[in-house]
Amino acid sequence: MQHDPAPGLRVLEDRLHEALERLQEPGTAWVPPMAAPGGGVVLDVAILGAGMAGLAAGFALKREGVSRVTLFDPAPEGSEGPWATYARMRTLRSPKQLAGPALGLDDLTFRAWFEAQHGAAAWEALGKIPTGMWMDYLRWYRRVAGLDVRSGVGVARIVPEGALFRLALSDGGVAFARHVVLATGRDGLGGPRLLPGFLPEWRGRFWAHSADAIDFAALAGRHVVVVGAGASAFDNAAAALEAGCRRLTMLLRRAALPRVNSGKSMEGRGFWHGWHALPAEWRWRLMLSVERRQTPPPHESVRRVAAHANAMLLTGAGVQGVARAGDALVLETPRGPVRAEFVILGTGFLQDAALRPELAAVAGEIRLWRDAYVPPPDEADAALGLNPWLDEGFAFTEREPGRAPHLARLHCFNFAATLSHGKVTGDVPAISVGAQRLARAICTRLLAADIAAHAARHAAFNEPEITGDEWPGVVL
Numbered sequence: 001m002q003h004d005p006a007p008g009l010r011v012l013e014d015r016l017h018e019a020l021e022r023l024q025e026p027g028t029a030w031v032p033p034m035a036a037p038g039g040g041v042v043l044d045v046a047i048l049g050a051g052m053a054g055l056a057a058g059f060a061l062k063r064e065g066v067s068r069v070t071l072f073d074p075a076p077e078g079s080e081g082p083w084a085t086y087a088r089m090r091t092l093r094s095p096k097q098l099a100g101p102a103l104g105l106d107d108l109t110f111r112a113w114f115e116a117q118h119g120a121a122a123w124e125a126l127g128k129i130p131t132g133m134w135m136d137y138l139r140w141y142r143r144v145a146g147l148d149v150r151s152g153v154g155v156a157r158i159v160p161e162g163a164l165f166r167l168a169l170s171d172g173g174v175a176f177a178r179h180v181v182l183a184t185g186r187d188g189l190g191g192p193r194l195l196p197g198f199l200p201e202w203r204g205r206f207w208a209h210s211a212d213a214i215d216f217a218a219l220a221g222r223h224v225v226v227v228g229a230g231a232s233a234f235d236n237a238a239a240a241l242e243a244g245c246r247r248l249t250m251l252l253r254r255a256a257l258p259r260v261n262s263g264k265s266m267e268g269r270g271f272w273h274g275w276h277a278l279p280a281e282w283r284w285r286l287m288l289s290v291e292r293r294q295t296p297p298p299h300e301s302v303r304r305v306a307a308h309a310n311a312m313l314l315t316g317a318g319v320q321g322v323a324r325a326g327d328a329l330v331l332e333t334p335r336g337p338v339r340a341e342f343v344i345l346g347t348g349f350l351q352d353a354a355l356r357p358e359l360a361a362v363a364g365e366i367r368l369w370r371d372a373y374v375p376p377p378d379e380a381d382a383a384l385g386l387n388p389w390l391d392e393g394f395a396f397t398e399r400e401p402g403r404a405p406h407l408a409r410l411h412c413f414n415f416a417a418t419l420s421h422g423k424v425t426g427d428v429p430a431i432s433v434g435a436q437r438l439a440r441a442i443c444t445r446l447l448a449a450d451i452a453a454h455a456a457r458h459a460a461f462n463e464p465e466i467t468g469d470e471w472p473g474v475v476l
């Protein structure tokens with residue numbers, strides 16, 4: 001990608017590089033190199049995903065002097081994550097001032113980037129961050145962080161091989177890495193939550209998940225039904241309405257939209273730093289409560305849909321069944337049948353490592369919350385139980401102790417980490433906290449693994465600082 005920053009950005013980038021120099025960062029490279037089977041160099045860390053989390057993790061590692069780090073992402077360069085594809089909202093939900101992936105460097109914040117180009121007055125006038133602008137910021141972040149990203153190349157399979165992982169790449173290549181980080185996003189340890197009866201062969205023609213590529217222009221003149229009422233459901237409904245659909249019906253299981261974003265009551269740095277050390281019962285109870293209370297859509301998204309007279313919201317109308325009727329689907333609901341010419345499932349995502357092909361070799365070894373914690377009967381929740389039980393460094397743990405020690409080098413830095421670590425992966429506010437915790441844990445484990453090599457290097461170290469001529473006449 002061409003690099004010709006605006007003059008303001010050039011000044012910012014110079015300042016950022018000076019700050020890093022003053023901090024003596026990136027630190028000295030200290031991890032001994034290793035030869036890969038068949039030649040080449042082993043990566044200290046391979047990161048799957050070059051979205052916000054992958055970039056923050058990569059830069060946090062680089063700053064700590066872990067130098068052989070490569071990010072892989074099947075997305076074309078500059079289109080990682082949802083922002084340029086299925087994020088159909090106009091702006092981010094988050095307030096603009098969040099420090100996000102800046103890792104404690106004020107010149108790396110969205111605000112610094114924005115003001116360097118548009119000035120302080122424009123910052124004051126800016127409401128929420130337009131989605132495309134956030135993607136532009138991440139593109140800039142990636143460039144100034146100087147990360148090694150292999151765009152267009154995904155990791156198809158992760159196979160433990162002694163002290164390494166063998167990574168089968170989507171372009172047919174192979175890479176070896178000592179640690180692997182899954183920075184794979186919202187569905188990074190699972191997939192879209194689909195409803196029974198929505199046949200795969202109908203996908204794209206009669207229905208789509210909200211994260212699919214959808215040809216909205218083709219929905220013009222049709223009756224579109226959106227199932228769900230979260231942020232993505234509303235944003236997809238708005239996109240269908242704006243593309244000229246004839247009628248838009250939103251089906252909501254509940255009697256009313258949730259109004260309160262209960263997760264916001266748990267903001268504050270104590271939650272970021274201390275969540276993973278809380279007893280399991282508190283973590284489970286609080287996360288379950290947030291799920292049960294549900295998160296309302298942003299009011300901007302509701303207004304965007306409500307602006308259309310041909311939109312309606314049907315409450316108490318959870319989908320109970322679906323059948324094909326000619327060129328349409330008929331959805332059974334407690335409010336009666338609803339005929340849809342296209343259905344968009346705004347049903348979110350679920351965590352289930354068994355759904356991820358790249359994890360096929362290890363998924364069965366991973367300890368899940370359901371293996372580690374039994375909640376009281378009124379707090380039982382099968383989906384929550386599928387979340388991985390992670391250690392303090394975001395690494396997977398073994399279902400059977402001693403059977404899969406390589407899992408301590410396989411780190412889950414995506415949304416599935418939330419139950420174990422709190423909201424320090426995925427969302428914008430505390431991604432830096434998560435990335436720095438991850439980087440330090442990897443440093444700790446690399447040092448421990450290499451301690452004999454470091455000791456040998458220490459024994460052989462012979463770089464004199466006293467040369468013998470400092471004190472004339474005295475033998476030193």
Ligand SMILES: Cc1cc2nc3c(=O)[nH]c(=O)nc-3n(C[C@H](O)[C@H](O)[C@H](O)COP(=O)(O)OP(=O)(O)OC[C@H]3O[C@@H](n4cnc5c(N)ncnc54)[C@H](O)[C@@H]3O)c2cc1C
Pocket residue numbers: 047048049050051052053054072073074075079080081082083086087088091092093094153154155156183184185186232358413414415425426427428429
């Ligand atoms: C529509 C939408 C709106 C959101 N709005 C907000 C918001 O306003 N505020 C907020 O705080 N959060 C928001 N979020 C949540 C969060 O900020 C985003 O999901 C964000 O993209 C998370 O960054 P990430 O790096 O974890 O994942 P992503 O940005 O999704 O990046 C993951 C990357 O992993 C890659 N990948 C997947 N599998 C592999 C593989 N096998 N090998 C290599 N690469 C792989 C993918 O191609 C992808 O590029 C939103 C999420 C969505 C979906």
